[in-house]
Amino acid sequence: MKIRLDRVVKTFNTFRAVKDVSLDIESGELVALLGPSGSGKTTILRMVAGLEYADGGHIYFGEQDATDIPVRDRGVGFVFQHYALFPHMTVAENIAFGMKVSKVKREKAEIASRVEDLLRLVRLEGLGGRFPAQISGGQRQRVALARALAVDPKVLLLDEPFGALDANVRRDLRRWLREIHDELGITTLFVTHDQEEALDLADRVVILNEGQIVQQGTPEQVCRDPKSAFVTRFLGDANRLSAEVRGGIAYAGGASIAAGDLADGAAELYARPGDLSWSQEGPGIAASITRVLDRPGGRRVITITTDGDHLEFDVEPELSVRAGQQGYVSLRRAQVFAV
């Protein structure tokens, strides 16, 4: 089911949580709404679900205007951050809930066999008789997903689905959700504040800030070509340097890099830790090492430039660096934005 948001507005008291957001989600697509807290991403998701009503604009499911359809008739599957499983029902009863309360009457045996199928799909065979308090967090979220899928939703909506889980479980569940999505082909929209999760999982990432979409595109598009300093900063660790653009080249304390078609004047330059390299001789930005952090994959070096900017980057594990050393940081790649 294709979903279209047309200039949707939501205000809480006097706070404008969502300002004129328009967004198209293609049928079968897996889209991430990514943004810091307070960016309006959860509000948008809840409006698509019908758990909040838009104050302005329209939400279309296919050709149908769904703006005012109440949540129980909208045919969406919603997965909550803290699972929201019914604690007094077993796993199987939780999954069967939607089918039991549905207007479409089903035979008991039909419900039972569908519950078994769903338990198999989420790889929880044999746990149908347990209560939610008796299974782990990751298992609970899988039950929540099975419960949402049981009613054959047109759209699957997930609100920070892995937010309450620890790192390893998150990674597993992420891959697994992608597999389920590919198997069922159901239009899926999920909210996260974790860039890695969004980039890992989604076909398309929609980045929000202060109630507005600041950029959207495939993970490749947003990573390779961020359109603003905010997007660059939000997508991952980035070093910021003050720069000056003259004739299409950005200069920052002894280093320079192409600045595209940016007009002459003050600018800011962002470089990822992997975009910087270290040498004893120069050329580059003169800096001294303040700390070296050892990690399994390499060494993270923290330096301070003569202008007082902090720069962080990674070097090969073999390289001998220590705090107090003087040297030069050179730029291999950077994003330059006008101030």
Place this chain on the structure above:
Amino acid sequence: MKRNVLPGLPLSLGVTLFYVGLIVVLPLAALAFKAASLGPSDYWAIISSPRAVASYRVTVLCALGATVFNLVFGLALAWVLTRYRFPGWRFVDAMVDLPFALPTAVAGISLTALFASNGWFGSVLADFGIKVAYTPLGIMVAMAFTSLPFIVRTVQPVLEDLDPALEEAAQSLGGSDWTIFRKVILPLLTPAILAGLSLSFARSLGEFGAIIFIAGNQPMSTEITALLVFIRLEEYDYQAAAAIASVLLITAFVMLAVTNILQARALRYTVRS
């Protein structure tokens, strides 16, 4: 031995046990002892006398009626106090505790004044041919008044802690409001409701001060058991008083046991594997 972070377990345990023994168990034991000093046939004759049986009947039926009334009204009150904020909310919330704080005699006198045939409520109800004061209905009103806070105050915190996402999840799965209340909210409130019901019923069984003003206290029709105990005591018939009181005691115990079992059943989902 495992050391506890907080010190002084032996001391505090000793104090607690001593206190429970002295204040709770000893008087009850004395009561049982006094009642047991009657022979079985005398005991039975006293507790099964027509006047005693009539008093059990009126006490238990009125307590049941008051408890059912409080179940419905208390649940509604708890619901409104948790789900809505309105002008005067704080006042209404504070008013709920009033029956706890008010001396029961004051409650009894006010209710009698209100429901007497020339009182504010009584005169209106009299037009419809309903008589409250000096009838079992009056007993029920007094019981309901004094035990209302139990249901509200046991249900309210549980309702407040209920995750709104549970209701939203049920809605997104297609549940109607009534279905959600019946299948999701009510089962989660059941343990608290049971606790409130048993406290409310027990309080109603034992209520004395508020009732004697409004009840009329006619033997065989509006005489509650607690009053009969008091009358026997006034007649220096300690054994008979103890015998009748023991019936109240046993009823309260049995009921407490039953509600505990029901509560454990309602809470079985919280047991970890």
